[in-house]
Amino acid sequence: MSAPILTLTIDGRQVSGLASETVLQVAKENGIAIPTLCFLEGLSATGACRLCMVEIEGSPRLHPACVTPIQEGMTVTTDSKRLFGYRRAIVQLLFSERNHVCAVCVANGHCELQELARAFGIDHIAFPCRHPALEVDASHSRFVLDHNRCVLCTRCVRVCGEIEGAHTWDVKNRGIRIQIVADLDTPWGAAATCTGCGKCVHVCPTGALAEKGKSMAEMRQKRPFLPYLVANRAEERK
């Protein structure tokens, strides 16, 4: 049951954690904040957004903290000029990839992408934007999926599969053509597996998933409900 305890250095500080923990977890336990987007407490980690990249001494490449297990004696740097540059680029690329118009968005003021841009001091998008023609799936009776605002974090896919157990959402295509789909690519309203629980709507970091009838800035996601559900489930399994 008990994993061995390992010692490592994060940002010049000696810290320790269980061998089963990730760099992100141990950093957080020690009050060291690493920016994240696809990661959400209570869901499995997938390393989709690369925002949590850290430097590990002796390795030429960068490592996503949310899926990197700690190792004895490793030396981690969570913030540097290089990392900050990459993180700023990632956020700008996310904006450039689809159509983000914060001024008219349901999530305006409650959006993690918008907040990351603010926190990183991103005041314009250096890359040309793609302006793709993407659909809005409003076929569900209570919810909407606007692909224009989706950052492909797959939080919805994971919460639906891992917590609700319905696995309505999945991902189709690869690379720039990736898209979230319901039930093997059917309109959400026709997806037989969807229980209408709304969990995906509340974990979405942006305004891509929203309740119908919400106007600009009205979509307030209840993201912190997950650890509560996970803890309850662990209780039941005992």
Add this chain to the structure above:
Amino acid sequence: MSKLRLATLWLDGCSGCHMSLLDTDERLLELAAQMDIVYSPLVDTKQFPERVDVVCIEGAVSTEEDEARLRLVRQRSGLLIAMGDCAVTGNVPAMRNPLGAEAMLRAVYRESPVLAPQIPIEDLPRLHGHALPLHRFVPVDLFIPGCPPAADTLFAALAALIAGTADGLRLDTRFGA
């Protein structure tokens, strides 16, 4: 000390950013004491002056005319400020970009049942295929996101320019603010 020569330009925007500027209320007097507004939709000058110190530009670049005005204004201005989300990202005017100008005009003026079905072209500048932010055409010195940026934000930016403390200025605003 000579007063700062300020111009403001209105491209493809809703005028909200200019309204926000007016929203600085009595602080306009403070600004007016230290800068001359030499060209703006708010004043009567018809020609953009040969030389201004600072220009605040509202709106995206959506037509050939917008682009030509922007390029001229860039040449004649010391410091160019992208004022508000439309100038900074394209924002609402850019929502037509996935459709393209032709399809958008058709959808609004021909396929919409309530309006007389004709696409207005007389005396109007031709639309570019995409509405784009200023920095896709000319170098921009300061970006002020917000839709519109709050009056306090605009005041803070102009006050910093007057005081000469605008270098590395971090404004309390964001996209969609």
